[in-house]
Amino acid sequence: MRILREMWSVRTLSARRILLVFAALLFSGSASSQEGNRTELGFRNDNDAYLMIKQDQYYTNGIHFFIRKATDSSRISERWRNKTWTVSLGQKIFNAYKGDIHNIREIDRPITGYLFAAAKMNWYTEREAVFSLGVELATIGPSALGEKVQRRFHDTFGFYTVNGWDYQLRNALGLDLQGGYSRLITRPGKSFDITFHASTSIGLNNSFLSAGPGFRLGRLNSLFESVSTGSRLQSAGREPEREIFLFYSPQLKWTAYNSTIQGGMLVDDKGPVTFEIEPWVFGNVAGIQYASRKIALNYSYFFNTREVKSTAGFQQFGSLSVSYYF
Numbered sequence: 001m002r003i004l005r006e007m008w009s010v011r012t013l014s015a016r017r018i019l020l021v022f023a024a025l026l027f028s029g030s031a032s033s034q035e036g037n038r039t040e041l042g043f044r045n046d047n048d049a050y051l052m053i054k055q056d057q058y059y060t061n062g063i064h065f066f067i068r069k070a071t072d073s074s075r076i077s078e079r080w081r082n083k084t085w086t087v088s089l090g091q092k093i094f095n096a097y098k099g100d101i102h103n104i105r106e107i108d109r110p111i112t113g114y115l116f117a118a119a120k121m122n123w124y125t126e127r128e129a130v131f132s133l134g135v136e137l138a139t140i141g142p143s144a145l146g147e148k149v150q151r152r153f154h155d156t157f158g159f160y161t162v163n164g165w166d167y168q169l170r171n172a173l174g175l176d177l178q179g180g181y182s183r184l185i186t187r188p189g190k191s192f193d194i195t196f197h198a199s200t201s202i203g204l205n206n207s208f209l210s211a212g213p214g215f216r217l218g219r220l221n222s223l224f225e226s227v228s229t230g231s232r233l234q235s236a237g238r239e240p241e242r243e244i245f246l247f248y249s250p251q252l253k254w255t256a257y258n259s260t261i262q263g264g265m266l267v268d269d270k271g272p273v274t275f276e277i278e279p280w281v282f283g284n285v286a287g288i289q290y291a292s293r294k295i296a297l298n299y300s301y302f303f304n305t306r307e308v309k310s311t312a313g314f315q316q317f318g319s320l321s322v323s324y325y326f
Helices: 002-026 146-157
Strands: 039-047 059-070 082-094 112-124 129-140 172-189 192-203 206-219 243-258 280-291 295-304 315-325
Touching (some): 059 315, 129 192
Antiparallel strands (some): 172 192, 192 206
């Protein structure tokens, strides 16, 4: 118990330090510019330690790096107000209800890493509709390096010793096609709007369809020049206004396949422990976003209903992201 208390105190202290840095950046000033930014570098980290509760389970950590560029306005048709492309790399780590598993019967969610590379195009219209199309290549199993990353992280920061990776899923490589659509429903004033969002993925790793409304309250920009849709980079080179707002988005998701739960679709030996999926998941995300001329910040809280047909419960975690524009 003493070891667990010390582990939790270190996790909580690390999370608090990150939140303090986040808050300091949030209230940093923004300078004016005559010329808009054309490139964005971003980093995102998902972890349940950001919730300041004693939890280390299921989707336990995610790291995501990306670069985004605005397309030259001379190379897009008049029907589009803005156009961007994004390339990203990242890793997700999934555990059972705890990271210290000594018996296969304890596993209520498959253990695996998920290593991915993705590319996406976004198109924005004057009427505040957003279309996206992308592709993602990913692997699960030992080749996703989940065990190595988690062990190194825990050893470096003095967390508890992880166990259970002997039961992880087998290697499997898959390709997914992804699409998305968003649009403005109503904006009755300058500080509040309601939007609609839908996304889909079809492939060997993830096949799903999700949809739901979005609500924003605060200092807002249009969807073709907002941090909420990744469109502060402007094809025409103009500089969007500063933003800061609260947001909430409930989503209903129907899942046909999830390789991190069911194993590789084309692999006969999927691993020692797999489960069937709960096809319907209700998800919620709420948080705060801020963006100035050079910096964008986001803190989000995610809560999802059970996604595995097992004794596993709901999933919740926090997310921090930061972007730099130039």
